[in-house]
Amino acid sequence: MKITYRQESTLLILDISGPWTASGMHEAIGAARAEADKRKCRNLLVDAREISFPDTEATRFFSGERWAKLFDARFRAAFIVRPALYNGVAELVARNRGANVAVFFEDGPARKWLDEERA
Numbered sequence: 001m002k003i004t005y006r007q008e009s010t011l012l013i014l015d016i017s018g019p020w021t022a023s024g025m026h027e028a029i030g031a032a033r034a035e036a037d038k039r040k041c042r043n044l045l046v047d048a049r050e051i052s053f054p055d056t057e058a059t060r061f062f063s064g065e066r067w068a069k070l071f072d073a074r075f076r077a078a079f080i081v082r083p084a085l086y087n088g089v090a091e092l093v094a095r096n097r098g099a100n101v102a103v104f105f106e107d108g109p110a111r112k113w114l115d116e117e118r119a
Contacts, residue, residue, distance in 0.1 A: 012041035017050035033070040044077040064093025078110035
């Protein structure tokens with residue numbers, strides 16, 4: 001997976017692309033946490049519209065689990081995905097383990113949710 005980062009004020013924006021494998025996502029989530037810590041950002045906008053379908057359905061589960069393990073409720077993350085890619089598993093797993101995440105199909109609603117959470 002490839003990740004690029006940019007920052008807008010206190011918002012860390014991640015653009016993720018490439019094949020969605022369990023090992024690749026595990027590494028990407030760890031790198032995202034390190035970058036969030038380095039930049040002292042607790043709000044993340046993750047644009048994942050350029051990732052592939054996961055290599056297995058279990059990869060969705062393990063991705064949500066890994067996110068929640070590294071990004072507890074102090075962090076807020078809005079994910080932007082393609083509608084065809086979304087089935088809710090990764091989001092549900094992350095939320096059930098305490099992560100503060102939401103998934104959107106467009107940038108505007110994702111940013112609005114993040115802004116509402118900060119208010």
